[in-house]
Amino acid sequence: MSEAPQNQTRVKALVAKIWEQKKHLTLNSVAAIERASSALIAGLLTPELRGEAAVESHKLAGALGTFGFPEGSRLSRLMEEILTREADLNREDGEHLAALVQQLRHELDSVSNS
Amino acid sequence: MPSRKILVVDDQDEIREIVGISLEQVDGWQAIFATPGPEVILRAESEQPDAIILDANMPGMDGPTTFQRLRANLSTQQIPVILLTASVLTEDLRRFAEFGFAAVLSKPFDPLTLPAQVALALGWQIE
Secondary structure (H helix, E strand, C coil): CCCHHHHHHHHHHHHHHHHHHHHHHHHHHHHHHHHHHHHHHCCCCCHHHHHHHHHHHHHHHHHCCCCCCHHHHHHHHHHHHHHCCCCCCCHHHHHHHHHHHHHHHHHHHHHHHC | CCCEEEEEECCCHHHHHHHHHHHCCCCCEEEEEECCCHHHHHHHHHHCCCEEEEECCCCCCCHHHHHHHHHHCCCCCCCCEEEEECCCCHHHHHHHHCCCCCEEEECCCCCCCHHHHHHHHHCCCCC
């Protein structure tokens, strides 16, 4: 008999375990983007904050789908697109970013609780 | 099935770990790990893996730079390298295509299908 289904169950369980162990890192990344969006809305966004948020959004875009949050990766990619735009960002961008952060938090909560 | 050793390089611990778990679904595949930087070259030299899976975007020494160092080293230049990237930018993908990676795979990846993607890219058989 093929061992594939057993292997797949095992891999899913191990990935879920790693998510539980490391999800605080994801939440730290989300917090970094949230700090940048708040600073942008307040007109206080520094290049450092923007750079940090861009790096964190890239990491989230690449990782969340692997943990079973494809929508989280999609939202993170939208954040990355805003943060890496070759232009100064304005308050409207900050509000857009804040809304995406809210959606991402909601997504992570809803999938984690399902 | 031949035994395969694959060096996994990523700056995110959790991604290294998942790639390792994913690859070791296949009987005979063993994942070994390195963090970005000179350790990759040293580990590749000493372990002589059958392939390297390399993240594109890493602090310090990124994937393409690491690849160039591996290619410049006589004892690692023959090891096939697969790049994993979260970038969807056409200019990045075009740039990566010019480097000579064995394959460029997208992040996020599905841990259940990654071994098949790796095997396909390298012409390896898996059951």
